[in-house]
Amino acid sequence: MGDNAQRTEQAARRIMRMNAAYFQSKVLQSAVELGVFEMLAAGPATAGEICEELSLHPRLTGDFLDALVGLDLLDRADGHYTLAGEMADLLVASGGFYLGGSVASHARKHFRAWGELTAALRDGEAKSDIKGGTDGFMRLYQNPEAVARLMDHMDTFNRFVAPKLAVCMDWSGYRSFVDIGGARGNVASLLVQALPGLTGHVFDLPPVEPLFHEHMAKHGTADRVRFHGGDFLVDALPETDVAIIGHVLHDWPHEYRQKLIDRTYEAIRPGGALLVYDPMIDNDRREADALLQSLNCRVLSSGGSEYTVDEARSLVEHAGYRYDTVVELANLNNDRVVIARKDA
Numbered sequence: 253m254g255d256n257a258q259r260t261e262q263a264a265r266r267i268m269r270m271n272a273a274y275f276q277s278k279v280l281q282s283a284v285e286l287g288v289f290e291m292l293a294a295g296p297a298t299a300g301e302i303c304e305e306l307s308l309h310p311r312l313t314g315d316f317l318d319a320l321v322g323l324d325l326l327d328r329a330d331g332h333y334t335l336a337g338e339m340a341d342l343l344v345a346s347g348g349f350y351l352g353g354s355v356a357s358h359a360r361k362h363f364r365a366w367g368e369l370t371a372a373l374r375d376g377e378a379k380s381d382i383k384g385g386t387d388g389f390m391r392l393y394q395n396p397e398a399v400a401r402l403m404d405h406m407d408t409f410n411r412f413v414a415p416k417l418a419v420c421m422d423w424s425g426y427r428s429f430v431d432i433g434g435a436r437g438n439v440a441s442l443l444v445q446a447l448p449g450l451t452g453h454v455f456d457l458p459p460v461e462p463l464f465h466e467h468m469a470k471h472g473t474a475d476r477v478r479f480h481g482g483d484f485l486v487d488a489l490p491e492t493d494v495a496i497i498g499h500v501l502h503d504w505p506h507e508y509r510q511k512l513i514d515r516t517y518e519a520i521r522p523g524g525a526l527l528v529y530d531p532m533i534d535n536d537r538r539e540a541d542a543l544l545q546s547l548n549c550r551v552l553s554s555g556g557s558e559y560t561v562d563e564a565r566s567l568v569e570h571a572g573y574r575y576d577t578v579v580e581l582a583n584l585n586n587d588r589v590v591i592a593r594k595d596a
């Protein structure tokens with residue numbers, strides 16, 4: 253084959269891989285939804301046993317299970333399927349670190365919304381039933397199953413953020429922080445454990461409070477972190493040395509982002525700091541991951557999008573902060589944290 257033909261074939265292969273990348277996502281999501289990993293965590297099983305236990309159709313079961321073997325999620329020996337190791341362990345709810353909540357959230361919410369990307373690109377509308385904003389979250393909090401999925405999904409990502417926030421700046425002069433939109437307090441809880449001198453506050457919508465208390469009790473941090481219920485665009489934020497806003501700004505249009513950052517400036521004591529983290533876009537707008545993440549925000553919430561580091565800088569400077577630095581967290585979704593200072 254000539255060079256040209258080879259290049260064409262390689263390009264075609266790349267396109268076709270991209271085109272069918274969702275096959276893998278859907279096999280993974282169905283395996284989680286059907287409970288394949290939970291069942292095999294209890295012990296090996298044959299295709300027939302899995303088919304019967306999970307009420308699958310015999311015609312599809314073999315290909316489905318063997319595809320999971322091909323994707324290194326299951327093993328097969330002597331006609332019995334077992335979990336393949338570390339990746340499969342992350343999909344078993346009773347294991348330490350569980351990614352199944354996040355996978356389920358993608359199956360139910362993200363995948364449907366992304367299915368309408370073409371329409372969204374034309375009409376600019378979010379394609380999930382929860383379109384973001386305070387009302388969107390309040391509607392979501394009426395559905396306990398959806399809330400549980402959202403909390404699991406958020407904690408999947410933020411559990412790797414907290415240890416990095418603990419070392420991204422010198423906290424020694426600070427005694428308190430407030431995590432604004434801090435949900436059930438996972439970041440706050442991990443942060444007070446990493447930084448023993450610190451008192452934490454979480455500010456979130458009132459329906460989150462019971463989930464917060466449950467989470468603090470589970471993690472033994474109830475005496476170190478306090479919950480404040482309210483609307484962060486309207487109600488007074490607690491006075492603090494450090495404010496954290498993570499995975500929040502990308503749900504909101506520019507004017508609301510600015511309003512929230514302005515409000516933190518009022519709440520932070522002179523000499524304090526603001527930490528903003530999100531999967532920010534590089535200033536050159538070339539990194540595909542953050543840009544795809546931005547489209548994800550746009551199909552899920554009206555007015556949501558990722559933003560560049562320069563845009564974050566301009567938000568904090570406009571509020572009166574001194575921009576300090578940006579730190580790459582190199583975590584699951586490549587968050588960047590912008591650190592801004594309020595002069596003493």
Ligand SMILES: C[S@@+](CC[C@H](N)C(=O)[O-])C[C@H]1O[C@@H](n2cnc3c(N)ncnc32)[C@H](O)[C@@H]1O
Pocket residue numbers: 385386389406407410432433434435436439455456457460482483484485497498499500
């Ligand atoms: C995507 S989550 C981010 C959670 C957490 N900061 C993290 O990094 O995983 C957004 C949070 O903002 C909260 N939120 C949304 N609108 C709010 C509002 N108007 N006032 C207070 N909290 C709000 C939601 O309840 C939710 O917990």
